[in-house]
Amino acid sequence: MSDLKVAVIIKLEPDFSEGNVSYNADGTLNRAETKSILGPHSAIACQAAFYAKVRFGAWVGVGTMGPPIADAALAQAQAICDADMLHLYSDRSFAGADTLATAETLRAGIAKMDGKMDIVFSGHRASDGETGQTGPQTAWKLGFTFLGHVIDYDVDMDRRVVRAKRLVSLQGFYDIIEEVEAPLPVFIAIDPSYKPHFNTVSQRLAFEKYSQEARTRVANSKQYLKTFNAQELGVDPKLVGLPGSPTIVYKVEKIPKAKASRKAEVIDGSSRDELRRVAAKIHEVLGGMVIK
Amino acid sequence: MTERYDVAVVGGGSAGLAALKRLSDLGKQAVLIEAGRQVGTKNVSGGILYSKKPRQGKTHNVEDLYENFEKEAPVERKITRYILHAASKDKDFAIDLTKAHEYQSNFGYSVLLGRLNPWFARRAVEAAEKQGGGLVSGVHVRSVGWSDGRAVIETDELEPFDVKAVIAADGVNSEIAEMTGARSKFTPQQLYQGVKVVVKLPEQILEERFGIGPGEGAAHLFAGDVTLGHIGGGFLYTNRDTLSVGAVYHFDSLVEKPAEPSALVNALLQDPLVADMIKDEVAVKQEIDRDLPKEEQLRARFAVSKLIKTWNELRDSYYSPAARSKLVEGGKYKSDAEIKSRLDLIKAELETKYGTKFVTDYVELEYSTKLVPDGKRCAMKKPYHNNILFIGDAAGRGVFIGPRIEGLNVGIDDAVRAADAVAKAIDRNNFAPEYMGEQYAQEVEKSPYTRDMREIDKDYLKTFLDATKDVPKDIVGQRYGVVFRLMSSSAFRGLAVGLANMLGYDKLLPLVESEETYVQVPIEIAERLGKQVQKTYEPTIPSVAERVARLKYDDDRQPHIRVLDAESEFMKKLVTLCPTKCYSLEDGKVVLQHEPCIECGTCARETEWRHPRGEKGVVYQYG
Numbered sequence: 001m002s003d004l005k006v007a008v009i010i011k012l013e014p015d016f017s018e019g020n021v022s023y024n025a026d027g028t029l030n031r032a033e034t035k036s037i038l039g040p041h042s043a044i045a046c047q048a049a050f051y052a053k054v055r056f057g058a059w060v061g062v063g064t065m066g067p068p069i070a071d072a073a074l075a076q077a078q079a080i081c082d083a084d085m086l087h088l089y090s091d092r093s094f095a096g097a098d099t100l101a102t103a104e105t106l107r108a109g110i111a112k113m114d115g116k117m118d119i120v121f122s123g124h125r126a127s128d129g130e131t132g133q134t135g136p137q138t139a140w141k142l143g144f145t146f147l148g149h150v151i152d153y154d155v156d157m158d159r160r161v162v163r164a165k166r167l168v169s170l171q172g173f174y175d176i177i178e179e180v181e182a183p184l185p186v187f188i189a190i191d192p193s194y195k196p197h198f199n200t201v202s203q204r205l206a207f208e209k210y211s212q213e214a215r216t217r218v219a220n221s222k223q224y225l226k227t228f229n230a231q232e233l234g235v236d237p238k239l240v241g242l243p244g245s246p247t248i249v250y251k252v253e254k255i256p257k258a259k260a261s262r263k264a265e266v267i268d269g270s271s272r273d274e275l276r277r278v279a280a281k282i283h284e285v286l287g288g289m290v291i292k
Numbered sequence: 293m294t295e296r297y298d299v300a301v302v303g304g305g306s307a308g309l310a311a312l313k314r315l316s317d318l319g320k321q322a323v324l325i326e327a328g329r330q331v332g333t334k335n336v337s338g339g340i341l342y343s344k345k346p347r348q349g350k351t352h353n354v355e356d357l358y359e360n361f362e363k364e365a366p367v368e369r370k371i372t373r374y375i376l377h378a379a380s381k382d383k384d385f386a387i388d389l390t391k392a393h394e395y396q397s398n399f400g401y402s403v404l405l406g407r408l409n410p411w412f413a414r415r416a417v418e419a420a421e422k423q424g425g426g427l428v429s430g431v432h433v434r435s436v437g438w439s440d441g442r443a444v445i446e447t448d449e450l451e452p453f454d455v456k457a458v459i460a461a462d463g464v465n466s467e468i469a470e471m472t473g474a475r476s477k478f479t480p481q482q483l484y485q486g487v488k489v490v491v492k493l494p495e496q497i498l499e500e501r502f503g504i505g506p507g508e509g510a511a512h513l514f515a516g517d518v519t520l521g522h523i524g525g526g527f528l529y530t531n532r533d534t535l536s537v538g539a540v541y542h543f544d545s546l547v548e549k550p551a552e553p554s555a556l557v558n559a560l561l562q563d564p565l566v567a568d569m570i571k572d573e574v575a576v577k578q579e580i581d582r583d584l585p586k587e588e589q590l591r592a593r594f595a596v597s598k599l600i601k602t603w604n605e606l607r608d609s610y611y612s613p614a615a616r617s618k619l620v621e622g623g624k625y626k627s628d629a630e631i632k633s634r635l636d637l638i639k640a641e642l643e644t645k646y647g648t649k650f651v652t653d654y655v656e657l658e659y660s661t662k663l664v665p666d667g668k669r670c671a672m673k674k675p676y677h678n679n680i681l682f683i684g685d686a687a688g689r690g691v692f693i694g695p696r697i698e699g700l701n702v703g704i705d706d707a708v709r710a711a712d713a714v715a716k717a718i719d720r721n722n723f724a725p726e727y728m729g730e731q732y733a734q735e736v737e738k739s740p741y742t743r744d745m746r747e748i749d750k751d752y753l754k755t756f757l758d759a760t761k762d763v764p765k766d767i768v769g770q771r772y773g774v775v776f777r778l779m780s781s782s783a784f785r786g787l788a789v790g791l792a793n794m795l796g797y798d799k800l801l802p803l804v805e806s807e808e809t810y811v812q813v814p815i816e817i818a819e820r821l822g823k824q825v826q827k828t829y830e831p832t833i834p835s836v837a838e839r840v841a842r843l844k845y846d847d848d849r850q851p852h853i854r855v856l857d858a859e860s861e862f863m864k865k866l867v868t869l870c871p872t873k874c875y876s877l878e879d880g881k882v883v884l885q886h887e888p889c890i891e892c893g894t895c896a897r898e899t900e901w902r903h904p905r906g907e908k909g910v911v912y913q914y915g
C-alpha cells in the first residue's frame with residue numbers, strides 16, 4: 001500500500017439543468033424533489049485526488065454528508081477517482097447544518113477513514129451554498145494547513161511536503177500565481193481551473209490502469225460504501241445539525257431581474273431564410289473582419 | 293531521467309494491437325502509443341476479417357492470438373455468401389464467388405473497427421499490464437532517433453522515452469517510415485483509395501432482405517458502370533444492423549482521370565440493385581405551419597423530433613430479437629405485439645398530427661476514406677530499418693487480387709512475426725538490424741501472404757474461373773489473348789494457369805487490372821446475360837458538406853498538412869480527389885482548409901503530411 005492517503009469531501013448538489021429543479025413556495029429549494037448529482041466543483045476535487053492515485057498510488061477515500069440517495073453521487077465520484085472507500089454520513093440530526101456543523105460531521109467522518117489522512121481535498125465551493133466555507137472550517141477542525149484556490153500541486157514524497165500553485169486575486173492586480181510549500185497533512189480546496197497533467201508514459205499507463213480499475217469498482221460501488229449515522233460517527237449532538245449551527249438561513253430573496261443590457265432575438269434556424277438571417281447578422285456584427 | 297521500456301509499438305490499429313498482444317503473451321514489456329483519443333477512432337476498413345489455412349506454410353490468425361475470438365469479439369456477421377455483380381445501367385449479372393471466398397479460409401467476418409479494435413485493445417492491455425507495459429492513447433509520435441543504440445521516441449504530448457526496439461504499425465501514411473528513410477512515400481501506382489459509407493438497417497429487415505440467418509452475412513462486390521470508368525469496384529457487406537457500402541479504386545486511375553470519392557460511392561448507392569439493398573422506411577418531417585405563433589412552432593418542432601427519435605429507436609429494437617426480448621423481459625412491454633402497436637401509434641400520431649411522411653429512402657451514418665497499399669506493388673522488400681520493424685499497412689503489405697481484399701489479416705500475421713523477432717532479440721540482447729531486422733525479414737518471407745503478393749495462386753485462380761464459367765468465352769477471349777482463352781476452357785485451365793504463372797505478376801497485372809476487367813467486360817456481361825433491375829425509388833444522397841457535418845472531430849487549430857507547391861498538377865487534382873473537399877483553387881493556386889480533413893492520406897504524396905496531434909482530428913464511430 002502506498003504511503004500517501006488522501007480523502008475527498010464531496011457535495012451532492014441539485015441538478016440545475018432544465019427539468020430537474022424544483023422550488024418550495026417560499027423560494028427555497030425543494031431538496032426532496034430536486035434531482036441530485038455530483039457537484040462540478042466536487043468533480044474537480046476528485047480529479048485532484050485521482051492525480052494523487054496515479055502519481056503516488058495514493059489510497060483514496062471519498063466522504064459526503066447527505067441523504068441516503070447521495071450514494072449515487074459517491075459512485076460518480078468513484079468513477080473519477082477510483083476511490084478505495086466511500087463514506088456517507090447520513091442522519092436526520094444532521095439536517096439544517098450550516099457550514100460549521102457540516103465541517104464537524106466531515107471531520108468526524110474523515111477520522112473514520114483508513115488511518116490518518118495526508119491530504120484532504122474539497123471543491124472550491126458548492127453551486128447551491130456558494131459560501132465556500134465548509135472547506136476551511138473542516139481544515140481548521142482537522143488541524144490541517146489550509147491551501148485554497150489551488151490550481152496545481154505535487155507531492156515531494158521523500159520530504160513529505162506539498163508544493164502547490166495558488167491562484168490569488170489581489171485588488172488592482174491581474175491574477176497572481178503563488179507557489180507555496182507546506183508539510184503534510186494539508187487541506188486543499190481545488191480551484192475550478194485545475195487540470196491534472198500526466199506527462200510521461202508511466203503516468204499515462206498508471207492513468208489507464210486506475211481508470212480501468214475505477215470502471216470495475218463503480219460496477220460494484222455498493223461494496224465500497226460505508227454509511228454512518230451520528231452515533232456511529234461519535235459526534236457530539238450539540239455540534240452537528242441545526243443545534244451545531246450558529247448561522248441559519250433566515251430568508252432567501254429572489255433578486256429582481258436586472259434589466260437586460262443585451263438584446264437577443266430567437267431565430268430557430270429551421271429554414272434557409274432563417275439561416276440567411278443568422279448569416280446576415282454575423283456579417284453585420286463582424287463587419288470588416290474577414291473569415292477565411 | 294528518460295523513462296525506458298523494452299519495446300514501443302507505434303499505432304494502435306489491428307496490426308499494432310496484435311503486436312502488443314503477442315509481445316505481452318511472450319512475456320515482454322511493450323508500450324503501444326496511439327494518436328487517437330481512443331483506440332478504433334482512426335481506423336477504416338471494408339471490411340472482412342479472414343482467418344486462413346493455406347496449404348503451404350502457416351498464417352498467424354486472429355483466433356490464435358485472441359482466445360475465444362469467435363465467441364466473444366464484437367464481430368458483425370460471419371460471411372456465408374459472396375457474390376460478384378457485373379452491373380450495367382439497368383442490368384445485373386451475379387456470379388457466386390462463395391467458393392472463392394471460402395478458399396483456404398477458416399472464416400471471414402464482417403467487422404467495424406470502431407467496435408472491434410477497442411476489444412482487441414482490452415485483451416492486449418490485460419496481457420501487457422502483467423509485463424509492466426500497456427497502451428497509451430491520445431499521443432502522437434513525432435520522431436524516432438537513436439542514442440546509445442536505443443531508439444528515442446519523441447511525442448507531441450509526453451516526455452521522450454527510449455526503447456530497445458520499435459514496431460511501426462502507423463498505417464499506410466507511416467510517418468516513421470518516411471522520417472527514418474526506411475521507404476519513400478508510396479506512389480499512386482502503389483495505392484488504392486478506399487471510400488465507404490455505413491448505412492443503417494434494422495437487424496431482421498437486413499436478414500430477410502439478404503436471405504441470411506441470425507449471425508450470418510452476405511458480401512456483394514460490384515464492377516461495371518458503377519466504377520464510372522475507373523479501375524476498381526464497389527462492395528457491400530452486411531454488418532449486424534448496418535451495411536458497409538464502399539468502393540476501392542486504383543489511385544493512379546483516379547489521378548489520371550480525377551473523380552470525386554463521394555461520386556464513386558454515390559454511383560454505387562444509386563445502382564438499382566444497391567439502392568434496393570440499402571432502402572428502409574424513413575420519417576421525413578414536414579414544414580411546420582409558419583403562421584402559428586413562434587412558440588407554438590418551436591414546440592411542434594421539438595415534439596416531432598422527439599417522436600421520430602422514439603420511433604426510430606423502438607423500431608430498431610423491434611427488429612432486433614435481443615433488444616426486443618429485453619424490452620419485454622424488462623417489463624416495458626407485455627409482448628412483441630404491444631411494441632408493434634406502440635410503433636404504429638407513434639407513426640399515426642406523426643402522420644396525422646404533424647404531417648410527417650414515411651418514405652422509402654436510406655439512412656447514412658458515417659462517411660470515411662483511406663488509402664490502401666497494394667501489397668503486390670509496394671510491400672517493403674526490407675521491412676525494417678535499424679531497430680524498427682514495419683508491419684501491416686505501414687509496411688505496404690496487403691493481398692489485393694481481384695475479389696481478394698485482405699489487409700487486416702495480413703497485418704495481424706506480420707505483427708506476430710515481428711513480435712517473435714523482437715522477443716528473440718530481447719533474449720539475445722541483440723537489436724542490430726543484421727540480427728533482429730533480418731530475423732523478421734526472413735519470417736516475413738515465409739508468410740504465405742508474401743507469396744500471394746508475388747505470385748498467382750493457381751488453385752485460387754481455378755476456383756475463381758470455375759465460378760465464372762457461364763461467362764461466354766468470346767467476351768473474355770478476345771480481350772485477354774491466348775492465356776485467358778485457354779483458361780476459360782475447362783479442359784485447358786490447368787495448363788493456362790501454369791502459363792499465367794510463367795508470365796508472372798509483372799506481365800499479367802497490367803493486363804488484368806485494367807479498365808477492360810473492371811469496366812468494359814462487366815458491362816458487356818451484364819448487358820448480354822444480366823437480368824433487368826429496376827429502381828424503385830431515388831435515394832437521397834447527402835452532399836459532402838452534409839457528410840462532413842455528421843462526422844465528429846476534435847478540432848486542431850494547427851494544420852497537420854503543409855502544401856509544398858500550390859501550383860503542381862497533382863495538388864490541383866486534389867480539389868477533386870480530396871474526399872472532404874479540403875482543397876480549393878484560388879488564382880491558380882490550391883488553398884488548404886484542414887478542418888474537415890479525415891486523414892485519408894490522399895494528398896500526402898506532395899505535401900508535408902503528419903497525422904494530427906494526439907486526440908485531434910477526425911473521430912470515427914464505426915470505422
Ligand SMILES: Cc1cc2nc3c(=O)[nH]c(=O)nc-3n(C[C@H](O)[C@H](O)[C@H](O)COP(=O)(O)OP(=O)(O)OC[C@H]3O[C@@H](n4cnc5c(N)ncnc54)[C@H](O)[C@@H]3O)c2cc1C
Nearest residue numbers: 303305306307327337338339340433463486684685699700
Ligand atoms: C475502404 C477499405 C476497405 C477495406 N477492406 C478490407 C477488407 O475487407 N478486409 C481486409 O482484411 N482489409 C481491408 N482493408 C484494409 C485494412 O483495413 C487495412 O489493411 C488495416 O486496417 C490496416 O491496419 P493497420 O493496423 O496496419 O493500420 P491502421 O488501421 O491505419 O492503424 C494505424 C494506426 O496508427 C496510428 N498512428 C499513425 N501515426 C501515428 C503516430 N505518429 N503516433 C501515434 N499513432 C499513430 C493511427 O491513429 C492508427 O490508429 C480495407 C481498407 C479500406 C480503406
Ligand code: SF4
Nearest residue numbers: 870889890892893895
Ligand atoms: S486534406 Fe488530404 S488527408 Fe485530409 S482528407 Fe483531404 S486528401 Fe485526405
